[in-house]
Every structure is written in structure tokens, then in C-alpha cells.
Amino acid sequence: MATIQATLRRKKNNAGLYPISIRITKNRKSTYMYTGQYVDEKFWDTIKNKVKKNHPNANRLNNLISAKLAEINKSLLDIESDIKPITRIEEIRKTIKNKDKNHSFYSFAEAYFEELEKNKKYSRINCERPLLNRIKGYPRAKTLTFQEITPLFLRGFISHLRSSKASVGERSIVNTLIFIRTLHNRASQQGLVSKDSYPFGNHDGKIKIRIPKSIKIGLTSEEIKTLEELDLSDNPKQHHTRNVFLFSFYLAGMRVSDVVQMKWENVQGERIYYTMNKNQKNISLKIHDKLRKILEEYLPIKSSQSDYIFPELREANDNAKDILRVSKTANKRLNRYLAQIADKAEITKKITMHVSRHSFGNISGDRIPLQVLQKLYNHSDIKTTIDYQQNFINKDLDDALDSVIGL
Template identity: 45%
Template sequence: MASIKAILRKTNQPRKDGKWPLAIRVTKDRKSKFIWLKQYVNEKDWDSRNGTVKRSHPNSARLNHLIAKRIAELNNLVLEIEDKEESTSIIDIRNALTKKKRKNVTFFELAQERLDDYKKRKVFTVHDTDEGRIKTFKKFLGGKDIHFHEITIPLLKKFRTYLIATNGNSERTIANYYILIRTLFNQAIKEGIVERKYYPFGGDGISIKLGESAKIGLNEEELKILENMKYDPSSAKWHTLNVWLTSFYFAGIRISDVVKLKWSDIPDGRLYYRMDKNQKRVSLKIPEKAQRIFDLYLPEKRSEDDFIFPDLKKANLSDKEDVYTKVKTASRRFNRYLKKIAKDAEITKNLSNHISRHSFGNISGDKIPIPMLQKLYRHSDIKTTIGYQNNFLYQDADDALDAVIGF
């Protein structure tokens, strides 16, 4: 039979206020497991013989009630385990305690664990994206927490309506919210937090459909207009347009990769860099148009480790979060100025960082073989390239339409 006792757990040193943590010690075969009560008391207020808080403590009655309640719960759990098994160990008890503890984990508690894990692994982009979606879901719930079994089909349908009516989100964006909730639900089932019978997805439940998002790129005439725009070299618009055109000239590489380019990445007339998203190595010839932009930023004195563009010059390169934050800030600033540049150029399409890639796809059309586009886009699977490029192939459909109505 395991022994259970409340103790004042004296470790290396007390807290700054001199208090020690309260814990319940479960011992079996001379091995112990400690359950922390998240309460702290001074040694003078603790009755070690009886395992209770002395009356000298202002909240002794409340704390002793908490201790008694937890000991009773643990006694019942240990008896339940020992009734089921002929022999038990502290490991069996620990596993049962862990499972019981996880039973009480709420949706937002598990979501926070996921966010904390991303931050520890320095996956900041996914962290920020998921954090934004989780905050939106919590706002929809009025700021309240929720248990997994309370996430029902009707609730998710109401959430969809909320996203459309309040945020104006597309079906693709709604699907991304559903995918995050589904991922957390699957994790909760795996960890024994919720039973599978409450799963609201698949079958007769919520079906997640990834609708195609519209990919609209600039055409050749619009690109020529941008190339001929004249701005003061000290202006934010001038710099923003240079960065955007650099992205386009290299088949739409991500803006986050453009601002990280260093002079050491462009030796011998070629660009060598590692993609931030998937860590793939890339080597491309430097087009003359891109080289002219690089020359605009060439200082009198430089180190090969210097960034070509100035956006990360003040970043702490040993701090990945600081680098990520400054890249994100620069990207937001570029998007803001691209809207102003589009207005100056009288371009009605949504000019943004990512449209440089769509513009390259739109202009390339069917001029470049798919295997070569796969290489330029840095896609792992040629099917991805085919699917992406299909967004910009119109000629066959246009000819077929004219063949019918062109009378």
C-alpha cells in the first residue's frame, strides 16, 4: 500500500520571502512522487508531525482543507489502481496521476503548451500565426476558456459565421482555423484529455475543404511601369521598390530571404543562399537588373558579412527572435509602402510582398518548361509546381471560349 502525506518540501533554498512549497508525497517501495499544491508557507507555520498548517497562518483553514481534499483524491486513485492490478509501483501511480492531471487540461491550456513549444524551438512564424488564430477563437468565446468536449459541431458552425461576418474571412482562412482546432483536438485525444466520441470533425461532423485562393500577378506592362518609377533615393518607397523588384528578379524569392542577403551571398555573378522556410540551398545567376539594384547599396567600405539591404543592420544576429521580429517589421513596412506605390503607378491590383512570386508565374506562363520552373520556385514536388503554375495558364481556355462565341 502506498503512503500519502502532506509535507513542506524543503529543497535547496526557500523563495525570496522565506517560504517553502507545500506538496503531497506519494511513496511506494521507498520511491516517491511529489504533487505540488502551488502554495507556500513559512517553516514556523508548518506542523510537520501532523502534516497541517498551523493556526498561526492567516489562511490555515483554507490550506488544510485543500490538503485534506487532495489527500482524499489521491487515496481514492491509489486504491483504484491497486484494485485493478495485483502489483503496483510508483511508476504506475505516477502514470495514473499524469493521466488524471491531463484530463483537466482545457483547450486554451493545451494551445498555450503548443505555442510555448514553438517558441522554445524558435519557430516564430508558426507561433505568431497560430497565436493570432487562437486569440480570435477566444474572442469569439467572449474571452472564456473551454473544455474539448464543449467544442461541438454547432459551436464550430457559429464560429465560421463569426469569422465571415466579423472578420470577412475567406473559406480558405476558415479552413486554416478549423485545421488548428482539429490538430489540438487530435492531440487531446492522444493524451487522454478527451474521448474520441466528442470529436467534431470528419464523418457527419465538420468537413474541412481547402478552397483555392486567387493568385493574381502583375503583367509585363505593369512591371515596366514599376521599373520606371522615380523616387528619391533616401525615401522608403525607393527602398521598398528595390527590395520588391529584387524578389521578382529571382523568381519571387521571399522578402524575408531578400533582406537577409549578404554581400558574401553574391560572389562571381551568382546568388547563393539558403531559403529560410525549408533550408534549401539555392544558386541562381544574378540578372543584370538585380545587379544594378545591388550596386545602389554598395558602400565604400564593406565586410562580406554585411547585409546588402539595411533592414537588419541593427539586429542582434545571435538572437533568432530579434532577427525574426525585425524581418517581420520590415515586411509589414514594405506591404504598407507597396500600397502607396501601386497608387502612384495607377495599378489596381493588390501590390504586396508575395505578389512578386505570382507576377513571375503570371509572366512566365507557359514560356518555361515545368521542370525548370520547379527549380526556380524551389519546389520539392513537381506536382506543386504544376498546381501553382496552372493559376497563370489561360491561353487554351481563352482560345476555346473564342472558338464558341467568336462568330
């Protein structure tokens, strides 16, 4: 079996830079595949065989190297699995060079996930890995290169997802297209595919990604009050679930991942300080009297400041991957009990943990200035707040209908 390794060849160009290449060795003979990228010798890590972090484009160059290694390794496996495998190093290089004209989308995707893994972006992996599996499920994409991802291919793929057999929702389809677009852009930045082959855009028959507007329905203040006053003393699990839901609501619709990861050390006097998991932004919110009562219920089982307030994550291993796994399981369980609570409260709306966020938006309506809501939601751009809050501001439409129908 041939071996491969990234290396810096000692043949500098006119600018004094050295080419990054992939060395292929078999039977003690070597050949080289060039990446088309050059760096100063001082930026090359001879131990790790990669570009050093202090290079301004280190991440991109190392991603390119990873993708090239994965692509060449796949070609080598194909060569070795042939009935009559090629043994001469010159023929191996020639074969790989011909194969390398079309870069594998799947190999590039795996290199992308490896990068996310190294950066501990487990939540993103968890969201995007199913998208890659969805693409692999398309009969015309058993093997897939970037060159094969044309507007025609994507239209067929979209039709496949919309078919009764696949039964994929519009938002899920859009998410999959965005994933393909993300990888295509990265491959283009790394020089693996031509920008001319870019299948997305607003012209020339290209694919335009339109993000569908979802309907956001929150509870009213009367429905929140009904939940608060509902007698759940006969069911501890439902009582606990209501506490978690209201805890989220009282903190401007805090996301469930942040709620279950809340620790006693986040409680400082009359405020809660925490960092949002989604965007790593810091926020501080007042502890309302209603919220204080919920906290007091869990004080008896507190043993230290580093304890989780709620029990969902107490059995999780102390690493980000396991915390994510247990958080997702906890969210499903809480949503199941919320459905039971909704039945008891005779609330016909579907209630999930995320509905606490919609409920806060619905009740605040246009009563709270957008700049204040932006801080509460911790949105980077006020346009995001405006788009979100428009789901819950209906007074002008209601007044318009009343002015006509009321006659």
C-alpha cells in the same frame, strides 16, 4: 501550496518498464498521478525529470509530460483559490483526478507553444498565437476542454467568426480550424483524448475543412517594365522599395523574409546561394544583369561580407525572434511604399512584396516547364507547383472563348 514534479515510479510492469508519473507534494506528503506511459529506466533523465533524447518517442512523451504538468498545475491553482481549499493530499489527488477527466485545450495549447519556443519556431508562433486568441474570443469558449470541441461547437464557432461583429475571412477561419485540428491530433497521439471524439472528417456530421482557393493576380511584363522605368529619383524611400521588389522578382519571386535577410556572403560570383526560411531548403540562382545593377547600388555601404545587402535588418538584434519582428515591420513599410509607387505608375492592381512572386508566375505562364518552375519555387511536390501555376495559365480558356465569340 502543493508542488508537482515528473518522476519515474519504481514499480515496473511485467515488461520491465517503469511508469511515468506526476508527483504531488503538500505538507511533506506525496501522491502520484499516472500518465499511462512506461519507459525503460535507462531512458529517464533524473536531473531534468524528462525522457532522454535517445528514446525513439522522446518528443511525444515529453510533450505529454508538459501537458500533464500544466493540467495538474491548473487544477492545483483552482483548488488553492477555493474559499475552503483542500489540504489533505488524498483529497487533492481525488479532486484532480475528477478534473483531469476533461483536458484543457488552452493548457495543452500553451504547452505546444512552449515546445515551439524551445525549437525557435518563432514564425509559427507568430502565425498561430492570434488563432488561439481568436478561439478565446468566442463567448462559448471562455474555458474549453477537448471533450467540448464537438462538431456542434465548431459550427457555432464558425458562425460566430462569419458574423458581422467578428468579420473574419474564410481563409482565416480555415486556418483557425486547422490549428484546432493540429492540437486535437497531437492530444490524441499522446492519449489525452479519445479518437472517437475527433470532430473532423467527411462523414457522420463531422466538420470537413475546405481550403478556399485564393485569387492570385500578378503584374504583366509591361507593368514590370513600367516599374523598372519609373522615375523615382525624387523619393529615395520609394526608389529603395522598388529595388527590393525587383530584387525579389528577378529571383523567381523570392519571399520578402528571404530578401531582407540576404547578406553579401550569399553573393558568390555570378550566383546567389541561400536557404529558404520557409522550408530550410537550399537554392542557387543566377545573378541577372538587372539584378547586378541593384546590388551595385548598395555596394558603397558594404563594410563586410556578413552585412545585410538591404538596410532593413541592420538595427535588429542578432536573434531569430527579433529578426522576425523587424522583418514583419519592414514588410508592412515596403508594402506601404509599393502602394504609392503603383499610384505613380498608374497601375490599378494592388502591389505588395508577395505580388513579385505572383508576377513571376504570371509572366512565366506555361512557357517554363513545370519541373523547372518547381526548382525555382523550391516546392517539395510538383503538385504544389501545378496548383500554383494554374492561377496564371489562361490561354486555353481564352482560346475557347475566342473560338465562340469570334464567330
